[in-house]
Amino acid sequence: xxxxxxxxxxxxxxxxxxxxxxxxxxxxxxxxxxxxxxxxxxxxxxxxxxxxxxxxxxxxxxxxxxxxxxxxxxxxxxxxxxxxxxxxxxxxxxxxxxxxxxxxxxxxxxxxxxxxxxxxxxxxxxxxxxxxxxxxxxxxxxxxxxxxxxxxxxxxxxxxxxxxxxxxxxxxxxxxxxxxxxxxxxxxxxxxxxxxxxxxxxxxxxxxxxxxxx
Numbered sequence: 001x002x003x004x005x006x007x008x009x010x011x012x013x014x015x016x017x018x019x020x021x022x023x024x025x026x027x028x029x030x031x032x033x034x035x036x037x038x039x040x041x042x043x044x045x046x047x048x049x050x051x052x053x054x055x056x057x058x059x060x061x062x063x064x065x066x067x068x069x070x071x072x073x074x075x076x077x078x079x080x081x082x083x084x085x086x087x088x089x090x091x092x093x094x095x096x097x098x099x100x101x102x103x104x105x106x107x108x109x110x111x112x113x114x115x116x117x118x119x120x121x122x123x124x125x126x127x128x129x130x131x132x133x134x135x136x137x138x139x140x141x142x143x144x145x146x147x148x149x150x151x152x153x154x155x156x157x158x159x160x161x162x163x164x165x166x167x168x169x170x171x172x173x174x175x176x177x178x179x180x181x182x183x184x185x186x187x188x189x190x191x192x193x194x195x196x197x198x199x200x201x202x203x204x205x206x207x208x209x210x211x212x213x214x
Contacts (some may be wrong), residue, residue: 015112023103024083028071031084034106035091037137039144045069051077052091060147060191146202147190149211154183182206 029047032040041048047066051059052075063077074081080090089099104111157180160173189201201207 012112019104019109019111020085020100022109023085023100023107025071026084026103026107027068028066028073028084028087029068031087031103032066032073035088037134038140040066042068051075052087053078053080143190143198143202146207146211147187150183150187150190150207153210154180154187157183183210 029040032047032049032052036049036052038050041062045068047068048062049064049066050061051063052073059077064073064075064081066073071084072082073084073087081087085096085099085103088094088103089096092099094102101111103109157176160176161180164170164173186201186204186207189197193201
């Protein structure tokens with residue numbers, strides 16, 4: 001009896017070892033796109049992305065690197081990274097067990113002992129997570145596009161103000177002195193504000209009007 005029990009445990013260990021190996025062997029680019037999303041600049045075998053942690057929205061310059069040939073990652077901003085499993089754990093702030101279960105469901109990898117009902121529930125949960133991540137990814141993409149437009153506008157305003165030489169120039173573009181501090185506050189909110197604060201800024205009439213100036 002004990003021999004069978006040991007054999008079963010060994011077999012189960014092999015199964016879980018293979019599952020984890022399969023998850024770590026997933027394309028790090030696919031895993032990033034599914035669970036993080038956002039712009040990626042690829043150079044050779046490296047993909048440069050923003051920090052994937054909870055406050056990654058404040059990382060305006062790509063600090064994360066995806067090593068595409070090795071399916072690994074590293075963020076030089078926060079000093080964390082690792083395998084595809086580590087990427088998901090750090091992004092969603094969940095533990096190893098939950099991460100393995102979620103990734104297995106999302107990528108169609110069967111887990112031992114799952115009933116049909118459990119598999120269906122996992123698939124439904126995976127579909128809901130996919131929809132939520134797609135919405136979050138679209139929001140991040142739109143937010144980043146607007147930020148870039150406003151940053152460009154801010155630079156243009158700086159140039160206009162620096163070019164004021166005469167009273168006529170001041171009368172023509174002097175109103176930009178009032179626009180600049182408000183625009184700077186908006187950019188600061190988009191860099192460091194909460195999700196609710198950033199959403200309120202994106203919906204504001206001022207931001208809509210400024211984006212039309214581009």
